[in-house]
Structure formats: C-alpha cells, structure tokens
Amino acid sequence: MPTVDGPAGLADPLTDPLEALRALKEQAGSGPDPEATRRQHAKGKLTAHERIGLLLDKGSFTEVEPLRRHRASGFGLEAKRPHGDGVVTGFGTVEGRTVFVYAxxxxxxxxxxxxxxxxxxxxxxxxxIAAGAPLVSLNDGAGARIQEGVSALAGYGGIFRRHTKASGVIPQISVMLGPCAGGAAYAPALTDFVFVVRDISQMFITGPDVVRAVTGEDVSMDELGGAQVHGEVSGVAHFVCDTEEDCLAEVRLLLSMLPANNRDLPPAVPRPDLTQERAEALAQLVPRDGNRAYDVGEVIAEIVDDGDYLEVHASWAANLVCALARLDGHVVGIVANQPSVFAGVLDIRASEKGARFVQFCDAFNISLLTLVDVPGFLPGVGQEHEGIIRRGAKLLYAYCNATVPRISVVLRKAYGGAYIVMDSRSIGADVALAWPGNEIAVMGAEAAADVIFRREIAASDDPGATRERKVAQYREELVHPYYAAERGLVDDVIDPRDTRTVLIRCFAMLHSKHADLPRRKHGNPPQ
Structure with missing residues (x-):
C-alpha cells in the first residue's frame, strides 16, 4: 500500500492515522533532536514552545501550521525538511484575552x-489583523536563510508590509531572545514595543565581522547591539530585563494594560469608590526651590492606583518619564519631566521618546496625563546641529494631533517653548491644572530681568540691588502662580494633596470625549 512522504520511523498514516498524527506532532514540537534542545538550554535560553508556555495562559495555545515544511532544494536543504520550518505560530490568551504569537x-x-x-x-x-488582537513575536534567529536566496528576502518584505499595515490597528510587541541581524532587525523596529534580555539579546544591521572589515573597529556582539546598548544608548529597546522569565512576565503585564485593537478601550479594573482619597505626601515631595531636584517617579506613585506604574524606556532619555498606569482602575499614559536628570530639560532624545509614546497612546485610546516641571529645551551647538528644531517638534506634533482625553498639571515651573510643548492648554489639553507655587512664563524671572532691564541695571549705582528689585517686580507681575489662571490658560490651581481626586473626576468627565481630525490620508510629521 502506498504511503505519503513523512519522517522515517513514524506509523503509516494510511493504516494508523491517529497514531501517525500524534507521533508527527510530537516530533514537530520537540525539535530536530534532543541534542539541539540541550544546546539551547546550555546557552541559558528556552525553546520556542517553552517561551510560548510562559507568555500565554496555561493550556490556551493553539498552533497554526505545525506541519508546514520548506520546498527548497539544493545546498543541502533537500536532506533536511523538519516540520514547522523553524517557527512556531499560533494563538492563545493572556488573562483570558486573545493574543497571536510567533516564536x-x-x-x-x-x-x-x-x-x-x-x-x-x-x-x-x-x-x-483580521481578528483585531495583539501580536507578539519572540525573535531568536540568524536572519535570512542564505540557501533560499531572494525568496527569504521577499519573506521579510511581506513581514515589514504587514507590520506597517497593523501599525496603530493592533498592539505589536517584539521580544528579542537571541540574535537578530540584518534586515530582520527592521521588523522589531516597526512594532510598538521592543523587549530585550541581558546577555542573550543582540540586534544590529551589520555584525562585528563586517564592522571590523569595513571600519576597522573591533567590537563584540554585545558591545555592538546588546541589551544595554539598545536600552541606554540607541533607544531601540523599550524594556530591558534580566531573564527570559522576567521578560515574558513583563510582556504579560504590558498586554494586560492595552486594548485588543484601536476600536477598543483599555481593560479597566473595578475599584472601590476612592474619589475622595487624598495623597498627603504630594504636599511635601516637590521642593519650592526651582533649582532643587527631586524624583518625579515618587509623585507618579502617589497619584496612580497602588503606586504601580510600568515605565517605558526607563534607561534612555531619562530626563522624560513615559509610563502606563491605572487611575481609578482605568489605564492612563503618563508623560512627566524628570528634574533629577538634567533638571528635566527637553532635548532631542526626550522629545522623540515622548512623541512616540503620545502617538501610541492616542492610537489605542489611552488617556494622557502630563506632569510638567520643565526649565526649557536644552541649549547648545550640538543640539541645534543635530536638529532640535525638527526633532523637538515631533513631541509638539504628537500632542497637537492627539484626540484622546488629555490633562496637564504644572507641578512647579514651565518655561518657554517647552511649556507649550508639554501639552499646554493652547495646544489642546482638555484640562490644564497647576499646583500653588507654579511658575509659568517665557523664562525664569532672573533671566527675564537681565534681558528686559539690562541697561537700567548696568547704569545703576548699585547694580546688584537694582537687579534684585527688577527680578522681584517681574516675578510679582508675570510669574506669580495665578497669572496663567487669571487668563484662562490654567483651569484651576489645586492643592497638591487633591491631585488624584481631581484627576479621577476630570478623566471621568472626559470619558465620552469625541474629537475628529480633518479628513486626510495621513499627516506629515516632522522627521
């Protein structure tokens, strides 16, 4: 009796079909041979199925095309045609919600x-895309399969096109769990979030050998594109984790805060009525002296539910904090200046970091909370030559384009163009609040007095006393805490201890907000 083409040693699929199917799927899931699995574990890495098991709810995974095999011939491939062809694809659930994954x-x-x-x-x-559910890729591969030539390259093209099609439609998360070289590195860059793991993740367009041959630079894989590089230097990675287990747990946490698609709202968590809850510590966390640093993370922790928030790009452009958290059970995106790093100034990196985060939140119906304590944009030849004008404008464009509920709170100072960019009322914030002691102005009183009264101070018999008097005059007339509120640019000046209560009420009021942009194919944001 004739048989179909199948791996040696398995039951005849025509005489014992159920046993043959069981054995075939077992072999496809276990990998090419036990030694390959041992080598993977020896590197401190999990297998594809083990990773999927950690990511998804237990027992929820349904595999798609586990028996697929390549049809290439030549260069030794005809003798090796394993089922699955080196990638596990399928769907399951995370906290009961559908997620698609390939590993x-x-x-x-x-x-x-x-x-x-x-x-x-x-x-x-x-x-x-059709189901409207998040997509997670677990990457651990050597790039294009050289033996298949241009067919492999075309395969990447199809992935890139689909990532772009899905952008802003479903959340897309890339997890780097091994090497990722060449064109393969572009796929993660097209997704919303990239996770890396120390010591096992590497991403680069050209590897160390090519770099050495072309430029003469001698560099290791980790030095060129390891987790620390992309988490702290390049900004390619949004999250850096210590182990695969921690990484996949973090992915689950992120997914729990995201909607399934751009038509849904983020999942809310029922909570007791805490709208009257006061955060007493907020009255003491921010120093009155505008030159004294503090950690805005402590402010965020006092405002959000249970003090928990998930920071994005924690080690890159740390002068701006971007985070996801819950407020009264509802997910919010938080953008906050960080006075403990470069005084919270905005620069190129911080602007680009904030812009991408704001765009993501707007695409997926996540309300935005902006906490402002900014002395301005970072001055300097380097920033100007690197394009602070066009690159800083990305954050401005993102806020102006956002239609989700937006609330800003000036914690202390807000000077110049940076005040405008940090979601001021003038660019569309739905509610603009400020704490007592805020300083909203073109610049600080000292700098302003030196410009406006320069000649008068210089001609004075006592320049120091004259300058001090003019600084006080400017502060009293233009920088006092209620100047912006008197002109409607701030809706209210609130007790810091009431911040959480006021924000909960304001976001509840904005829950049904509807705003339309002019009809267009797409905007043309600054690059």
Missing part, C-alpha cells in the same frame, strides 16, 4: 527565515 525556533536552521517560515508568519499576522 523563532533556533534549533531549526538557527531560526533563519526561509520562504515557508515567512509564509507561516504572514498568515498569522493576517489572522491577527
């Missing part, structure tokens, strides 16, 4: 992408 299997062809491998990913991405 490269480094044990098969080093996780390299070929035609069949890519087609499995294409199908899964199309399913995720």
């Amino acid at each position: 490269a299997d480094f044990r098969v062809f080093g996780g390299a992408l070929g035609e069949a491998h890519a087609q499995k990913i294409h199908k899964l991405m199309d399913m995720a």
Whole structure:
C-alpha cells in the first residue's frame, strides 16, 4: 500500500492515522533532536514552545501550521525538511484575552527565515489583523536563510508590509531572545514595543565581522547591539530585563494594560469608590526651590492606583518619564519631566521618546496625563546641529494631533517653548491644572530681568540691588502662580494633596470625549 512522504520511523498514516498524527506532532514540537534542545538550554535560553508556555495562559495555545515544511532544494536543504520550518505560530490568551504569537525556533536552521517560515508568519499576522488582537513575536534567529536566496528576502518584505499595515490597528510587541541581524532587525523596529534580555539579546544591521572589515573597529556582539546598548544608548529597546522569565512576565503585564485593537478601550479594573482619597505626601515631595531636584517617579506613585506604574524606556532619555498606569482602575499614559536628570530639560532624545509614546497612546485610546516641571529645551551647538528644531517638534506634533482625553498639571515651573510643548492648554489639553507655587512664563524671572532691564541695571549705582528689585517686580507681575489662571490658560490651581481626586473626576468627565481630525490620508510629521 502506498504511503505519503513523512519522517522515517513514524506509523503509516494510511493504516494508523491517529497514531501517525500524534507521533508527527510530537516530533514537530520537540525539535530536530534532543541534542539541539540541550544546546539551547546550555546557552541559558528556552525553546520556542517553552517561551510560548510562559507568555500565554496555561493550556490556551493553539498552533497554526505545525506541519508546514520548506520546498527548497539544493545546498543541502533537500536532506533536511523538519516540520514547522523553524517557527512556531499560533494563538492563545493572556488573562483570558486573545493574543497571536510567533516564536523563532533556533534549533531549526538557527531560526533563519526561509520562504515557508515567512509564509507561516504572514498568515498569522493576517489572522491577527483580521481578528483585531495583539501580536507578539519572540525573535531568536540568524536572519535570512542564505540557501533560499531572494525568496527569504521577499519573506521579510511581506513581514515589514504587514507590520506597517497593523501599525496603530493592533498592539505589536517584539521580544528579542537571541540574535537578530540584518534586515530582520527592521521588523522589531516597526512594532510598538521592543523587549530585550541581558546577555542573550543582540540586534544590529551589520555584525562585528563586517564592522571590523569595513571600519576597522573591533567590537563584540554585545558591545555592538546588546541589551544595554539598545536600552541606554540607541533607544531601540523599550524594556530591558534580566531573564527570559522576567521578560515574558513583563510582556504579560504590558498586554494586560492595552486594548485588543484601536476600536477598543483599555481593560479597566473595578475599584472601590476612592474619589475622595487624598495623597498627603504630594504636599511635601516637590521642593519650592526651582533649582532643587527631586524624583518625579515618587509623585507618579502617589497619584496612580497602588503606586504601580510600568515605565517605558526607563534607561534612555531619562530626563522624560513615559509610563502606563491605572487611575481609578482605568489605564492612563503618563508623560512627566524628570528634574533629577538634567533638571528635566527637553532635548532631542526626550522629545522623540515622548512623541512616540503620545502617538501610541492616542492610537489605542489611552488617556494622557502630563506632569510638567520643565526649565526649557536644552541649549547648545550640538543640539541645534543635530536638529532640535525638527526633532523637538515631533513631541509638539504628537500632542497637537492627539484626540484622546488629555490633562496637564504644572507641578512647579514651565518655561518657554517647552511649556507649550508639554501639552499646554493652547495646544489642546482638555484640562490644564497647576499646583500653588507654579511658575509659568517665557523664562525664569532672573533671566527675564537681565534681558528686559539690562541697561537700567548696568547704569545703576548699585547694580546688584537694582537687579534684585527688577527680578522681584517681574516675578510679582508675570510669574506669580495665578497669572496663567487669571487668563484662562490654567483651569484651576489645586492643592497638591487633591491631585488624584481631581484627576479621577476630570478623566471621568472626559470619558465620552469625541474629537475628529480633518479628513486626510495621513499627516506629515516632522522627521
């Protein structure tokens, strides 16, 4: 009796079909051989199925195309046609909500992408877009499969196109759990969030050997594109974790705070009525002296539910904090100047970091809370030559374009163009609040007096006393805490201890906000 083509040693699928199917799927899931699994574990890395098991709710995973095999011939591939073709694709749940996932299997062809491998990913991405559910990629591969030539490159093109199509439609998360080189590195860069793990994650366009040959620079894989590099220097990675287990737990936490798609609201958590709850510590956390630093993270912790928030890009552009948290059970995106790092000044990196975060929140219906304590944009030749004008404008564009509920709170100082950019009332904040002692002005009183009264101070018999008097005059007339409120640019000056209560009420009022942008194909943001 004839049999179908299948791996040696398995039951005849025509005489014992159920046993053959069981054995075939067992072999496909266990990898090419036990030794490959041992090598993976020896590197401190989990297998594709183990990673999926940690990411998804127990027992919820349904695999798609586990029996797919490549059809390439030549260069030794005809003798090795494992089922699955080096990638595990499927769907399951995280806290009961559907999530699509694909995981490269480094044990098969080093996780390299070929035609069949890519087609499995294409199908899964199309399913995720159609279902309106988040997509998570677990990356651990050596790039394009060289033996398949341009077919492998075309496979990446299809992935890039689908990531772009899904952008702003479903949340997309990339988890780097091994090497990611060449064109493969662009796919994670197109997604919303990138996770990396210390000591095992690497991302680069050209590897150390090519860099050495072309530039003469001698650099290791970690030095070129390791977790620390992308978490602190390049800004490619949004989250840096110590272990795979911690990383996948963090991905689950992030998913728990995101909507399934751009038509849904983020999941809310029922809470007791705490609208009268006061945060007493807020009255003491921010120093009155505008030159004294403090950690805005402590302010955030006093405002949000249970003091918990998930910071994005924690080690990159740390002068601006971007975080997701819950306020009265509802998810909010928080953007806050960090006075403990460069005095909370805005620069190129902070502007780009904030802009991308604001755009993400707006795309996925996450309300925005902006905490302002900013002395201005960072001055300097380097910033100007690197394009602070166009790159700083990204944050301004993102806020102006955002239609989700937006509330800003001036904690202490807000000077110049940076005040405008940090979601001021003039660019569309729905509610603008301030704490007593705020200083909202073009610049600080000292600097302003030196400009306005320069000649008068210089001609005075006692320049020091004259300057001090003029500084006091400018502060009294233009920088006092109620100047902006008197002109309607601040809706209210509030007791810091009431901040949480006021924010809960204001966001509740804005829950049904509806705002439309002019009809257009898309905007043309500054690059």
